Amino acid sequence: xxxxxxxxxxxxxxxxxxxxxxxxxxxxxxxxxxxxxxxxxxxxxxxxxxxxxxxxxxxxxxxxxxxxxxxxxxxxxxxxxxxxxxxxxxxxxxxxxxxxxxxxxxxxxxxxxxxxxxxxxxxxxxxxxxxxxxxxxxxxxxxxxxxxxxxxxxxxxxxxxxxxxxxxxxxxxxxxxxxxxxxxxxxxxxxxxxxx
Numbered sequence: 001x002x003x004x005x006x007x008x009x010x011x012x013x014x015x016x017x018x019x020x021x022x023x024x025x026x027x028x029x030x031x032x033x034x035x036x037x038x039x040x041x042x043x044x045x046x047x048x049x050x051x052x053x054x055x056x057x058x059x060x061x062x063x064x065x066x067x068x069x070x071x072x073x074x075x076x077x078x079x080x081x082x083x084x085x086x087x088x089x090x091x092x093x094x095x096x097x098x099x100x101x102x103x104x105x106x107x108x109x110x111x112x113x114x115x116x117x118x119x120x121x122x123x124x125x126x127x128x129x130x131x132x133x134x135x136x137x138x139x140x141x142x143x144x145x146x147x148x149x150x151x152x153x154x155x156x157x158x159x160x161x162x163x164x165x166x167x168x169x170x171x172x173x174x175x176x177x178x179x180x181x182x183x184x185x186x187x188x189x190x191x192x193x194x195x196x
Contacts, residue, residue, distance in 0.1 A: 002032040004128060005086060006103045009163065010037045010055050013062045014180045016161035018072035021069060024103040024128045027154030028125060033103065035059050035071045040081045049167050050193050052076040061183035083116040088125055101126040112147050119146055128149045133158040170194035
């Protein structure tokens with residue numbers, strides 16, 4: 001079975017994340033996509049706005065309508081900073097028959113060389129890089145060969161959404177309806193998340 005892994009803070013998860021998962025699923029192709037909300041992301045420069053439990057719950061709500069999507073609480077349960085290498089190693093031990101591919105945005109493609117134990121990680125799995133129109137990505141020929149040879153590019157529909165912009169809209173009192181799944185919208189409202 002081919003499984004795409006989609007890690008992130010998902011703070012909050014939005015329609016762009018779901019479109020990205022579907023684009024990667026079709027491009028590779030993948031049998032399933034497993035969403036893995038991070039506990040404490042190693043390369044993000046800020047603390048998430050919602051706690052890890054709320055981010056996990058929102059991710060579960062957003063993905064429940066698609067049978068090929070699954071949510072793993074692995075990194076949230078682990079606590080602290082989680083590295084993709086550790087997560088992939090654990091998943092490979094649990095699911096030795098599965099073939100894993102890590103789904104990453106163009107920004108993550110650009111910083112892949114900075115990932116913890118990246119050479120060992122690239123030897124274990126493939127990467128699916130999501131190319132969005134107008135979003136610069138390091139050309140394959142400029143990446144180290146051990147990364148470029150393990151990277152598949154998936155074209156992504158153009159959509160101007162980010163978790164940061166969604167948090168800002170909520171803080172400013174603007175609507176985020178239709179930017180996030182309805183179940184996530186209700187959860188954010190019910191729990192007063194991201195309000196200033």
